[in-house]
Amino acid sequence: MQSKTLTGGQALVRLLANYGVDTVFGIPGVHTLELYRGLPGSGIRHVLTRHEQGASFMADGYARVSGKPGVCFVITGPGVTNAATGIGQAYADSIPMLVISSVNHTASLGKGWGILHECQDQRGMTAPITAFSAVALTAEDLPELVARAYAVFDSERPRPVHISVPLDVLAAPITRDWSNEVVRRPGRGPANATALDAAVAKLKGAKRPMIIAGGGALNAAQELGELSTRLAAPLFTSVAGKGLLPPDAPLNAGSSLCVEPGWKLIAEADVVLAVGTEMADTDYWRERLPLNAELLRVDIDPRKFNDFYPCAVALHGDAQQTLSGLLERLPSEVRNATAAVAAVAALREAVKAGHAPLQAIHQAILERIAAELPDNAFISTDMTQLAYTGNYAFDSAATRSWLHPTGYGTLGYGLPAGIGAKFGAPQRPGLVLVGDGGFLYTAQELATAVEELDSPLVVLLWNNDALGQIRDDMIGLDIEPVGVLPRNPDFAALGRAFGCTVNQPQSLAELQTDLRHGFKRNGVTLIELKHACAH
Structure with missing residues (x-):
């Protein structure tokens, strides 16, 4: 009679379902069979891709439209290296992704015995393109590592996480059922009051304020629209931030910071508020934007405040909550936007004419x-x-x-x-x-x-x-x-x-x-x- 005790692989799949995972992308292999044992009856849909790179790209697309982490199941060795390109893409664009892979038996790790799909240091390959990469050396490590992954997705800059599970850990019966132990950390909070007050002082004194918003601001569209209107500030977006303002919004400068009319307009700003964007040259098609402005930055990643574009005020926090804090402190009256609206209209015409x-x-x-x-x-x-x-x-x-x-x-x-x-x-x-x-x-x-x-x-x-x-x-x-x-x-x-x-x-x-x-x-x-x- 078959035992009802769950294997590590089965318990991990149940745990993912309890975290709200509804879809996984992958290709079953001899080294992921215990994960696939757990899929029937889990409520998770498995999508068979035709290459592991396709699995990681599909997980990325899933995450970008849903806002939920995309999930992949891949085998050790070639499955991980095939998926790595998609993992790297998600890392570069701050996309939440959970990659679950097998790895060889714990007794063989790092030994170089030449066994099937062997990789001397699988974690070492994915660590540079993930928020973290870890190996679950026991089944008890799995609930902790998954909770840590969701802490990244919920509370930090969202990026991929890779968890490797040795074959023996996947196959062995668990000693206790931890598959219901879902731990969700508190989400991101707003920037602190001191930083908010400092930013408001800069914005109140600005003659030609402008806003740049990126993928980190996707949940703050309403606040950005209100802020743009109240300040009479043209709003540019990165490619990842497209759609934050309606196309016909008179202050919507679009994703035009990669062409000359956009560069010319942003150069006229005296204060720029950058929200949830790393301000990368891949967004601007030039090494540096011609900023002549004081820069205020809202970001969940503190490393952005003193990088290529050091800022005058660092607002470390969630974009939506931080912008709400700014709106609460700013005067409620709407500035005259005649000049700004005309400048944006001229920009849009210049883009088409150019x-x-x-x-x-x-x-x-x-x-x-x-x-x-x-x-x-x-x-x-x-x-x-x-x-x-x-x-x-x-x-x-x-x-x-x-x-x-x-x-x-x-x-x-x-x-x-x-x-x-x-x-x-x-x-x-x-x-x-x-x-x-x-x-x-x-x-x-x-x-x-x-x-x-x-x-x-x-x-x-x-x-x-x-x-x-x-x-x-x-x-x-x-x-x-x-x-x-x-x-x-x-x-x-x-x-x-x-x-x-x-x-x-x-x-x-x-x-x-x-x-x-x-x-x-x-x-x-x-x-x-x-x-x-x-x-």
């Missing part, structure tokens, strides 16, 4: 997308020129609606992240923007999408038959292009082989029609748009 020929083509495509995109849709993007233009030229109607691999900048992100986002927000239609180069990094995940999804996901493949950005960079530096004109497969045949509905529009008008139909179709639609058809 498009080079290639960006003008992108703008035309993005306008067709905007015309057909459902109100509640999200867009998941890859490292492709179309998305680079969209980063600053496409208006997001809401937060958590534009997913882009900003900091790490990895190819292959767009498709699996879009699939993961569908699990994080099943009711939302999805659009993937991907180039031909990035698509081939993770094209196999179309199998997962077709198998698992029964609501609209449209994959718009921008095919210029080149690694276009790198080709252009080589030409710009007078380097003879090498390795940037690959031979592509028949993408339409590939899409059909996976079971996608496939369209190949020959004009922008046809593209718009195909998008309209794709968003109404339950399942996966692959639209291949050739560069020559977009003029």
Whole structure:
């Protein structure tokens, strides 16, 4: 008769379910069987990816749209190294992710015996790309480590956590049932009163205040809108902060700090309030913003206050609560915004007028997308020129609606992240923007999408038959292009082989029609748009 005592793997799965985990992404392997023993009856849905990199990218997309940590199950060794690219991307963009992997038997760790999937120091590989990486040497370590992971997600700068569990710990019966021991730490609090008062004094004295908001401010959209209005302050966002203001808000300067009109406007500020953004050059496309202003920074990560942009006032705390504290202390009257509104309107016109020929083509495509995109849709993007233009030229109607691999900048992100986002927000239609180069990094995940999804996901493949950005960079530096004109497969045949509905529009008008139909179709639609058809 089979014992009812839980193994470490079964108990861990039950514990995750009790923390609210509803989906895990992964590929079962000989070294994760005890985790999979725990999945039936747990209430957790397992999504079979076709590569562990796809699993970590899907977990990232899930987290970006849902705000909950994405979870992966991967095997020791190659499973971890395959997932590492997605872990690194999530680390760079402050995305909560919990990666549970096996590791070899405790007796073998670090010995170099040459056993299957052996890795001499698995923790050493993931430690630099996680908030922490730990090995559970006993089953009793697991509830403590999971609680510590959720303390990161709830109370600190959200980033991935990796927990390795030796095979013997996964398989052995636990001595007591800890699978209900959920510990949630208090969330982030506001900045202290002294810092709030100092910031208010600066803002009250500002003649030309401006705001920059990033992914750390996604829960503070209402407060940012109120603050922008009250101060008559143009509000810029990073790519991660797209959608914090409605597209038609007169003070919405968008994600334009990566182009010259944005640089010129921010240079006019005398006080800049930066909220939940690391102010990285990957957001600005230049080494340093031309800030002539006193800088006030709101951040949960204290290391940001004296980094590349040292600040005059450091507000260490939760963005939403800290901005509420500022609003309570600021005068309630609304400043005259005539000049600021005019400056933002001029900025937006200058951005459109400043498009080079290639960006003008992108703008035309993005306008067709905007015309057909459902109100509640999200867009998941890859490292492709179309998305680079969209980063600053496409208006997001809401937060958590534009997913882009900003900091790490990895190819292959767009498709699996879009699939993961569908699990994080099943009711939302999805659009993937991907180039031909990035698509081939993770094209196999179309199998997962077709198998698992029964609501609209449209994959718009921008095919210029080149690694276009790198080709252009080589030409710009007078380097003879090498390795940037690959031979592509028949993408339409590939899409059909996976079971996608496939369209190949020959004009922008046809593209718009195909998008309209794709968003109404339950399942996966692959639209291949050739560069020559977009003029």
